[in-house]
Amino acid sequence: MTPHRRLRTAAILVAAIALSGCGSDDPLGHPWRPGGPGEPVENLYDGPVLRGQLEGAGSSAQESAMQAWIAGFQNIHAAASVAYDPVGSGGGRTQFLEGGIQFGGSDAALNHDELDRAAQQCGEAGLAELPLYISPIAVIFNLDGISELQLTPATVARIFDRQVTRWDDPEIAADNPGVDLPDLLITPVARSDESGTTENFSEYLADAAGEAWPYPASGDWPVTGGQSAQGNSGVVQTVTDGRGTVGYADASKAGALGTVKVKVGDDFVGYSPEAAAAIVAISPREEGRPEGSLVVELDRETTEAGTYPIVLISYTLACRQYADPDEAALVRAFLSYVAGEEGQQVSALTAGSAPISDALRAEVQAVIDGIA
Incomplete structure (x- = not known):
């Protein structure tokens, strides 16, 4: 330039x-x-x-x-x-x-x-x-004193499917040694409107989480219960205003909320523009x-190092x-x-x-x- x-x-x-x-x-x-x-x-x-x-x-x-x-x-x-x-x-x-x-x-x-x-x-x-x-979708949460967690795709899926319901669940603790997880109810927050962010996030869960996510990819959130909000900004605000809340939103809106590194291959990878670009580069048309x-057919199941598969x-x-x-x-x-x-x-x-x-x-x- x-x-x-x-x-x-x-x-x-x-x-x-x-x-x-x-x-x-x-x-x-x-x-x-x-x-x-x-x-x-x-x-x-x-x-x-x-x-x-x-x-x-x-x-x-x-x-x-x-x-x-x-x-x-x-x-x-x-x-x-x-x-x-x-x-x-x-x-x-x-x-x-x-x-x-x-x-x-x-x-x-x-x-x-x-x-x-x-x-x-x-x-x-x-x-x-x-x-x-091209932007990563961040899995965001609000827990006092915790800014980052490591989660497998299956654990993310079970959290949003309301099967893992407390933050100190052994499934979360296993991938976060040394983190003082609270004995606190998990409150998932999803989009209330039909949303491409929801479709991309649910497509990742359907592709990468296997049997842990029993729903097809859709722009409409398939799980009842929890909380919902309009738009990316609405989800971020609801997560921010809650305690023990978790949601998903375009990474540009994540702000100071805690975010999740997801397991890709043998590593846990956090969102970044570079990691988002990397998944697009290896994905076919x-x-x-x-x-x-x-239209790019994103390879959500990749094990390629340095890629972040929850991409919009x-x-x-x-x-x-x-x-x-x-x-x-x-x-x-x-x-x-x-x-x-x-x-x-x-x-x-x-x-x-x-x-x-x-x-x-x-x-x-x-x-x-x-x-x-």
Whole structure:
């Protein structure tokens, strides 16, 4: 990255932090915003001027990254604006497939029925389904004086299935020698809304925990009891407000809560952008997808050293053809920024995500370039 780009990325990061400090109800209403109530920022882009507004919705896991991407894009394209509602993956997919928004964010790939609906919505040109946000999902907990625990996939599964119910259970103690575990009830916290984070987490449990998790992967939480909350932020807040609580959330939201290292092969591995990128790098592409759908089939059962298998790949959904050429140009420009080196770096700094590889970026950009 050149010195000029580093300086601009730092400026965009400051702007994104300012946005997040204002809350997400109206992330475009801040006075400094390009095209907003204050003086517009100089247009640093030397191509044709882009005007108009894009509406997006979906993944709450993407919220921090999306704020940074919007700030960065509008810093370049002062006459354009982008709005994103972090309503959750299920809501984002529904709105996109009904034609209510120009792009969506989904923490799970579209299923066959949804692909059929996308084909109807997007027409002959079809769908763009692009892996632009890669982030670990953290298993979070709230126990006084304990910031980290080691757990096998089977133990994680039995905790969330309410089969292991107390923190000093011998199954937990066996992998945490020297940790003073309290005689305290475990209270699992799950998502109340249909969620790609839930689907990815339950897919990990179904693949890696064997018979300890008797449910199929799903965006709807399958276990009754415990507590539930809306969105990643809601789960984090509920875990924070409780005692003996445990939940799962995008790692960017984990904050000061305790987190779990999960067993991979012979080692216990904690979440990190590097470990998340490593699992994506060794995982194959899902076969049988339509052209423009770049879906990764994550190897949740890997024993590869240094990989963290509880990973969320959040896909950006767009049509490959729009009725309005100006709208298509705006979608193409925004997604190019998100996929580009600067956009991925800003996301990594803001949300702790793993930047996509150069090879994956080339595939993604080829699809974006074809949007018309």
